[in-house]
Amino acid sequence: MADASNSVHSVYGLLAEFEHPEDLLHAAEKVRLAGYSSWDTFTPFQVHGLDDAMGVRRTILPWLVFGAGAFGCGIAILFQWWTNAVDYPFLISGKPEWSLPANIPVAFEVTILCAAIVAVVGMLWLNNLPRLHHPLFRSERFRRATTDRFFLAIEASDPLFDEVATRKLLESTKPSAVECIEDTT
Amino acid sequence: MTAHASSAPQSPAGLRLGPLFPVLVKAGGITAGVGLLLAIVAGLMAGDQLVRFAHSYLLAYTFSLSLLLGAQLFVLIQYLTGAGWATSIRRIPEILSGLLPVWCLLGLPLLFFLGHLYPWASPEGPVGAHGPAEGFKAAMMTPFAFGLRLILYFAVWSFFGYYYLRKSVEQDKTGSVETTLHLQRLSPVATIVWALSVSFFSFDAIMSLDAHWHSTIFGIYFFSGCMVGALAVIVLLTWFLERSGRIRGAVNVHHYHDLGKLLFAFNMFWAYIAFSQYMLVWYANIPSETSWYAVRLHGSWQWAGLLLLVGHFLIPFLGLMSRGAKRRPGLLVFWSVWLLVMHLIDTWWLIVPPLSPGQISFSFTDLGWTITFIGLLSAGFGYAARQVPLVAERDPRLPEALTHATT
Numbered sequence: 001m002a003d004a005s006n007s008v009h010s011v012y013g014l015l016a017e018f019e020h021p022e023d024l025l026h027a028a029e030k031v032r033l034a035g036y037s038s039w040d041t042f043t044p045f046q047v048h049g050l051d052d053a054m055g056v057r058r059t060i061l062p063w064l065v066f067g068a069g070a071f072g073c074g075i076a077i078l079f080q081w082w083t084n085a086v087d088y089p090f091l092i093s094g095k096p097e098w099s100l101p102a103n104i105p106v107a108f109e110v111t112i113l114c115a116a117i118v119a120v121v122g123m124l125w126l127n128n129l130p131r132l133h134h135p136l137f138r139s140e141r142f143r144r145a146t147t148d149r150f151f152l153a154i155e156a157s158d159p160l161f162d163e164v165a166t167r168k169l170l171e172s173t174k175p176s177a178v179e180c181i182e183d184t185t
Numbered sequence: 186m187t188a189h190a191s192s193a194p195q196s197p198a199g200l201r202l203g204p205l206f207p208v209l210v211k212a213g214g215i216t217a218g219v220g221l222l223l224a225i226v227a228g229l230m231a232g233d234q235l236v237r238f239a240h241s242y243l244l245a246y247t248f249s250l251s252l253l254l255g256a257q258l259f260v261l262i263q264y265l266t267g268a269g270w271a272t273s274i275r276r277i278p279e280i281l282s283g284l285l286p287v288w289c290l291l292g293l294p295l296l297f298f299l300g301h302l303y304p305w306a307s308p309e310g311p312v313g314a315h316g317p318a319e320g321f322k323a324a325m326m327t328p329f330a331f332g333l334r335l336i337l338y339f340a341v342w343s344f345f346g347y348y349y350l351r352k353s354v355e356q357d358k359t360g361s362v363e364t365t366l367h368l369q370r371l372s373p374v375a376t377i378v379w380a381l382s383v384s385f386f387s388f389d390a391i392m393s394l395d396a397h398w399h400s401t402i403f404g405i406y407f408f409s410g411c412m413v414g415a416l417a418v419i420v421l422l423t424w425f426l427e428r429s430g431r432i433r434g435a436v437n438v439h440h441y442h443d444l445g446k447l448l449f450a451f452n453m454f455w456a457y458i459a460f461s462q463y464m465l466v467w468y469a470n471i472p473s474e475t476s477w478y479a480v481r482l483h484g485s486w487q488w489a490g491l492l493l494l495v496g497h498f499l500i501p502f503l504g505l506m507s508r509g510a511k512r513r514p515g516l517l518v519f520w521s522v523w524l525l526v527m528h529l530i531d532t533w534w535l536i537v538p539p540l541s542p543g544q545i546s547f548s549f550t551d552l553g554w555t556i557t558f559i560g561l562l563s564a565g566f567g568y569a570a571r572q573v574p575l576v577a578e579r580d581p582r583l584p585e586a587l588t589h590a591t592t
Binding site for chain 1: 371460462463467468470507508590592
C-alpha cells in the first residue's frame, strides 16, 4: 500500500458485499429510494427482479437497431435502383430495369447487417465498453462477483454521496462487508 | 436460486374448465349449426353441382386442421427441446392436438368430393383447366393412392394427438418423471413424421388442386401457416382461460411475451417462405411455374395477394415488433385475432382462385363452412377440456414454468 509520491488518492466509492441475491435486491431497493443515481450492482448470474429493484430504465438500443435496420433496407433498395435503373440501365432476363422483387434479398441482407452491427456496437457503447480497467478491480473481495457474492457500489461522483452517511445507509442493508474503494487520478 | 424462488407460487392443482364447458359447447354447437345450414343452403342454391361447396369445405377444413397440427408440433417441440417455460400452458395445445382424431374423421368427406376438387380425379370435370396429371404424378394422383395417403397421415396425427394427451393426463395422477422421459424419447421420431406427413398432406390436399404445378417449398409454406395459426389460437385460449379465472396462477406476463416472440418469428418465417417461393417463380418466368401465380395475382385477385403482403406480413411485423405489444395480453390478443383472419385469407387465396380466374370470388359456402369449423373447434375444445385438468399439474418441469421470467 505504499503511496507513489506524486499520485493523488481520491475515493471512487463504497462497495457493499452480500451473500444472497435477496439481500442485494432489498439493498438495491433501499438505495434507489434514497435517491442515488450513480450506482450499480454486480452479480455472478442474472438476478430476476433486479432491474425493477434498481429502477433501471429500458434501454434505447431497440430503437437504434430499428433505425439501423430501416436505414439498411432503404439504402439497399435505393442503391439497387440507382445502379440498375439510373446509372447503368441493363436489361436482365426481360425484367423491368428496376424490379423490386429482385432487390428484396439484398435489401433483406443489408437490413440485417446494419441492424446486427448497430446492435453489437450500440450495446458496447451504451455499456461504456470496451474498458480496460475499473477502480472496483482494486478490491480483492470484488473478485467473487464472478463466483458467489453479490455487490452494490455507490460512486463518489453521486451528488448525494457522503462518505459517512452513505456508509451508514449501506450498513443498514445488512451487507457482509462494506469497503471504501480508492481511485487514482 | 433466483429471487423468485423464495416466493414461488404454489403449484396449481385441480384447475378445471367448470362452468365454461356448457358455454363453449353450446356456443360452438349453435355456431356450427348455423354455419352448416348456411353452407348447405348456399351450396344447393349455387347450382354448380356443389363444386364451390366442396372447395369451401376444403378451405375451412384445412384452415382448422392447420391450427390443430401447429398445436401438435408445439407440444412435440416442448419435449424435443426439453423446454420448461411453457409447461403450465402446454395442456392447451395438448387438448387441441388431442382433437386430431375427430378432425381426421372430418377429413374423410374429402374423399367423396375428389371429382369436385381435383383435376386429376376428373379429367372432364368442371375444374382444372390444365387436364390430368402425367408421369409419376399420374401414378400418385389416383383416388385410391390419394385416399391411402390421406388415411396414413390421419392415422399418424391421430395417434400422436391421442397419445401425448393421454400420457400427459396420466402423469397428472402418477407424477412420474418416466412419462416425461418417455414422451421426450418419442418426440424426435414424432417430429420427423409430423414434418413429412404435413408437408405431403399440403401437396396432396392443396397443391394438387393444380395437377401440373409443383413447388418443393410448398410444404414449408403450409407449415409456417400452421404455426402462425396455432400460436395465435394458443394465445387466445390462454388469455380466455386466464381471464375467466380457470388457469389463474399458471400464467404470467412472461408466457405471453414468449408466445408473442414465437408468433412474431413464425409470421416472419411465413413471409420469408412465401417470398422465396414467389421470387424463384418470378425470376425463372417459366409458364408451367408462373401459371399458379398468374391465377392468384391477375385480375382482382391481385388485391388478395397485396392484402396478404401488407396484412399478413408488414402491418403485424411492425405491430408485434415491440416488447410492449407482446407483454400486453390485450394487444397480443388483438394481433392473434388479426393473424388468424389473415391465415384464413391465405388459405382461401391458396384454394379458391382457380375456380374463378381473374375475378376475386367470395361465397356464402366459404363463410358457412368457416363458421361451422370455428364452432366445431370451440365445442370440441370445450368437450375435450372438460375431461382433464387445464394444467399439467404434476409435470416435473412445472415449477420452472411457474417461475418463468424473460426479458
